[in-house]
Amino acid sequence: MSETWKKIKKNRQLYLFILPAFLVILIFSYIPMYGIIIAFKDYVPALGIWGSPWVGFKHFQRFFDSYYFWDLLKNTLGISIYSLIVGFPLPIILALALNELKDGKFKKITQTVTYAPNFISVVVMVGMIVAFLNPSTGLINHVLDFLGFERMDFMSDPKWFKTVYVLSGVWQSTGWSSVIYLAALSGVDPELHEAAVVDGASRLRRIWHINLPTIRPTMVILLIMSVGSIMSLGHEKILLMQNPLNLESSNVISTFVYQQGLLDAQYSYATAVGLFNSVINAILLISVNKVADKLNETSLF
Amino acid sequence: MNNRLVKDTLADKIFLKFNFVFLLLALLIVLYPLVYIVSASISDPSLVNSGEMWLLPKGITWEGYTTILNNDSIWRGYANTIYYTVLGTSINLLVTLPCAYALSRKDLYGRSAFMSFLLVTMFIGGGLIPSYLLIKNLGMLNTVWALVIPGAVSVYNLIVTRTFFETTIPREMEEAAIIDGCSDFKMFTSIILPLSMPIIAVMALFYGVGHWNSYFSALIYLSDKAKYPLQMVLREILVLQDMSSNSINGNMSSDMAAMMYSKQQLVQVIKYGIMIVSTLPVIVVYPFLQKYFVKGMMIGSVKG
Numbered sequence: 001m002s003e004t005w006k007k008i009k010k011n012r013q014l015y016l017f018i019l020p021a022f023l024v025i026l027i028f029s030y031i032p033m034y035g036i037i038i039a040f041k042d043y044v045p046a047l048g049i050w051g052s053p054w055v056g057f058k059h060f061q062r063f064f065d066s067y068y069f070w071d072l073l074k075n076t077l078g079i080s081i082y083s084l085i086v087g088f089p090l091p092i093i094l095a096l097a098l099n100e101l102k103d104g105k106f107k108k109i110t111q112t113v114t115y116a117p118n119f120i121s122v123v124v125m126v127g128m129i130v131a132f133l134n135p136s137t138g139l140i141n142h143v144l145d146f147l148g149f150e151r152m153d154f155m156s157d158p159k160w161f162k163t164v165y166v167l168s169g170v171w172q173s174t175g176w177s178s179v180i181y182l183a184a185l186s187g188v189d190p191e192l193h194e195a196a197v198v199d200g201a202s203r204l205r206r207i208w209h210i211n212l213p214t215i216r217p218t219m220v221i222l223l224i225m226s227v228g229s230i231m232s233l234g235h236e237k238i239l240l241m242q243n244p245l246n247l248e249s250s251n252v253i254s255t256f257v258y259q260q261g262l263l264d265a266q267y268s269y270a271t272a273v274g275l276f277n278s279v280i281n282a283i284l285l286i287s288v289n290k291v292a293d294k295l296n297e298t299s300l301f
Numbered sequence: 302m303n304n305r306l307v308k309d310t311l312a313d314k315i316f317l318k319f320n321f322v323f324l325l326l327a328l329l330i331v332l333y334p335l336v337y338i339v340s341a342s343i344s345d346p347s348l349v350n351s352g353e354m355w356l357l358p359k360g361i362t363w364e365g366y367t368t369i370l371n372n373d374s375i376w377r378g379y380a381n382t383i384y385y386t387v388l389g390t391s392i393n394l395l396v397t398l399p400c401a402y403a404l405s406r407k408d409l410y411g412r413s414a415f416m417s418f419l420l421v422t423m424f425i426g427g428g429l430i431p432s433y434l435l436i437k438n439l440g441m442l443n444t445v446w447a448l449v450i451p452g453a454v455s456v457y458n459l460i461v462t463r464t465f466f467e468t469t470i471p472r473e474m475e476e477a478a479i480i481d482g483c484s485d486f487k488m489f490t491s492i493i494l495p496l497s498m499p500i501i502a503v504m505a506l507f508y509g510v511g512h513w514n515s516y517f518s519a520l521i522y523l524s525d526k527a528k529y530p531l532q533m534v535l536r537e538i539l540v541l542q543d544m545s546s547n548s549i550n551g552n553m554s555s556d557m558a559a560m561m562y563s564k565q566q567l568v569q570v571i572k573y574g575i576m577i578v579s580t581l582p583v584i585v586v587y588p589f590l591q592k593y594f595v596k597g598m599m600i601g602s603v604k605g
Contacts, residue, residue, distance in 0.1 A: 007410040013485035014409050017399035021454045022415070024396060025422055028451040031435055032427020038434075049434075094327060100320050110328045112591060117331060119583045121514035123532045124576050127539030128334065137569050139337060142352030171331065176598075183599040203313040228424070236517045240540050254429075261430040262521055274428035285424065 039272035052268075059272035068251070076252040076277075079238075080230040083166045088226060090174045092219065095181035096207055114175025126240040129168050130155060156245035165241060165250075169234075180222065184215040220298040228285030228300075231277045253277045342366070342573040350569055365567060365574040375578070377527065378534035385530055386512040389449040393508040394501065396453045397462055402489055404459075405466035406475075419456045429521075436522060447522035448515075448530075458507055461597060465500040466493070503597030506590055510583060531579055539572055 008015075034049070039059060041052040063069060094114070101107040120128075132139045133154040141151045154160040192210050201209070235254035242250045253273060261270025285300075293299035309317065336356065341349045345360030353359060369375055403409055404416065427435075432451070441447040470493060478488050494501070516532035523529060587594075 004410065007408075011403075011406075011409050011485070014403040014406060017403040017485070017489070018415060020396045021400035021459065022418075024450070024453045025419060025456075028432070028435070028453075029422040029426065032431035033425060035427050035431025035434060038431065043434075094324075097320050097324050097327075100317065101324070106321075106324075110324050112588065113328055113335075114331050115591065115594075116335070116584075116587065119510055119514075119587060120580055121516070121532055121535075123514075123516050123535045123539060124580055127535065127572060127576055128338065130540060131569065131572050132334065134569070137350040137352075139334075139352075139355075142355070145352070171334075174327075175331065179595055179598045202310065203316050239517075240536065257429055258521075262433060267430050267434065271428065271430040274430060278426070278428060282424070 036271060036275055038268050039275045041268060043268040043271075055268075059269045060276065062269065063273050063276065068256075071248070072251060072253050072256055075249055076231055076233055076254075078249075079162050079165060079252060080233055082162050083169055084226055084230070086166050087170050087173070087177075088223065090170060091177035092181055092215070094174055095178040095185060095215075096211060098178065098182060099185045099211065100203065100207070111175070115179070116175070117172040118176035120172065122234075122236050122240060125168065125172055126237060129164060129241065133164065155241070156243065158246045158249035161241070161246045161249045165238065169237075180218060181215050184218040185211060188214045216296065217298045220292050220296050221300060224285065224288050224292055224300050227288045228281060230284055231281040338573050338576055342570060342577050344570070346567050346570040349573075365570040366578075368567060368571055369574050369578055374529075374534050374537075375531070375575070378529055378531035381528060382513060382531040385445065385448055386509055388445065389452075389512040390505055390509045392449050392453050393455075393458075394504060397455075397459055397504060397508075398494070398497075398501065399489060400454065401459050401462035402466055402493055403485075404463045405470070419459065423456050433521060442522055443524050443528065445528075448518050449512075452511075452518070455508070455511075458504055462500055462504060465497065470496060499593060499596065502590065503593050506586075506594060507597060513583060535575060535579055538575055 038049055038052065040054060040056060041049075042055050042058075043049070043052045047053075098107060098111065101110075117125075131137075133141070135141055135151050135153045140154075145151055152160070154164055188211055193206055196206050196210060231253065233252050233254055235252070235258060238250060238252055239255050239258060242255060254277065257270045257274045257277070260266045260273065289299050289301065340354060340356060340358040342365055343361050343363065344354045344358045345362055346365075348354045348359045404412060406412070426432075436442060436447050436451065441450070474492065475488065478492060483492075514532060516530070516536055519528075519530050519533045520536075523533070
């Protein structure tokens with residue numbers, strides 16, 4: 001015991017270094033976790049979290065029974081899976097393609113330009129989407145018109161919402177997401193390539209049999225992380241893109257929580273819905289992690 | 302990179318041509334909207350709206366920018382954002398750097414327990430409403446503190462910084478300093494920090510861009526329009542304008558509405574100009590700092 005105490009005493013200044021971060025995390029991450037219990041209560045601000053009466057699963061029941069439950073679930077899963085299928089492979093392809101270039105001007109320009117949209121804020125991004133898709137003045141509609149198609153009002157048509165959301169996301173983040181894969185590719189052993197060339201392997205074959213297997217652990221980790229966040233869909237962007245006309249396909253669980261909780265002040269109900277969301281998320285994360293662990297022996301934890 | 306070592310066959314040459322065309326296409330798809338916005342912001346509004354301006358500026362006019370720069374809300378938003386970004390980033394660095402250093406020290410007792418304490422929060426959280434209620438109960442609603450304190454430390458950034466300290470600061474140096482009787486505090490301020498400029502730059506930028514671009518915490522925590530950061534002002538102009546049917550959000554300030562309606566035909570051009578004006582600081586620093594950004598991202602990918 002005194003041994004431990006000695007170690008702690010020796011590091012006392014280091015504990016002071018940790019203290020601010022510890023307090024911030026304790027207060028702003030752990031206390032809200034405790035606050036989740038209001039999902040099982042009828043929260044009355046005057047009574048506080050602990051003093052409010054317990055109601056069991058009432059709020060969950062109400063959510064499952066509501067007519068919008070299936071729509072919300074369908075939209076949340078639909079948008080996530082759509083963006084996963086389109087958005088996951090593209091950074092890998094971009095990184096593999098960039099990796100085949102010699103370090104020159106073209107490579108540098110392509111990288112600089114494709115990374116750049118990552119630094120555009122969500123608000124500006126949605127502003128761009130709205131401006132480009134404007135039925136009478138937007139760029140996309142001018143192109144459609146020029147090619148002989150009919151002009152479309154993308155933002156007020158529920159059919160288009162998911163596609164607009166996903167493709168704009170791809171435009172903004174593919175370049176930046178490829179950075180991690182490029183880093184992993186720089187670890188490929190050149191001798192493997194030399195040996196493969198001696199055996200007569202083409203570039204394509206070498207990409208397939210050498211480069212891809214090398215970055216597979218990175219791919220698996222990133223895939224697990226994106227599946228794990230399937231339900232916690234970017235409410236920041238969706239909230240900005242939402243309008244009453246496209247609500248049918250743009251209403252997802254996280255924007256619903258914002259609307260019920262903060263605009264309508266139904267704290268307990270919104271917390272319950274949010275908790276449902278997190279539980280599904282955790283189940284997805286754990287199961288994908290398990291599967292990846294079995295198949296690939298790569299896992300997040 | 303590693304492919305220069307070997308000669309290309311005919312099949313490889315064809316593949317490389319395809320590869321080049323593919324990347325060129327990717328480059329153009331990303332670049333074109335960016336160029337279009339710049340051109341549209343200084344072109345004659347009627348040429349932009351009709352689609353005659355499609356690449357280079359036509360009928361150059363600075364009227365859009367004049368209108369933007371004469372708008373008080375924009376200036377106020379800019380001033381607020383600069384304030385929040387500087388204050389927020391300073392707090393981020395003051396909290397993150399010492400903690401990351403302490404965690405990089407293998408001799409720290411309880412190190413792995415604290416790491417678990419942090420990592421848990423990457424996967425489990427209280428969610429929107431409990432966090433909001435906490436801020437409300439702490440009396441932080443409608444204050445700057447709601448924007449800068451709850452996010453004072455990002456666990457991801459903390460791990461990146463810790464990894465940097467672990468991999469670039471030689472252990473022997475720390476040990477020598479300890480033997481010489483150097484305190485941990487002195488070691489951090491006069492030995493570690495001067496050696497860590499690259500990671501300090503990366504963190505300042507990651508956090509700084511985050512503050513510059515954020516709107517959501519302002520949306521939920523601030524009610525006083527005079528305190529709105531730039532992104533909230535932009536939201537009113539760029540997004541809510543086109544969705545005027547959205548009654549929930551019909552809260553545009555009269556100042557802004559006057560600016561938009563008095564110049565009906567300029568509206569679209571003003572929007573393009575505003576995108577430039579608000580992103581300008583990031584665009585200006587980006588090329589110089591790109592390699593740091595990338596380095597930070599790569600350190601992060603090594604994880605541990």
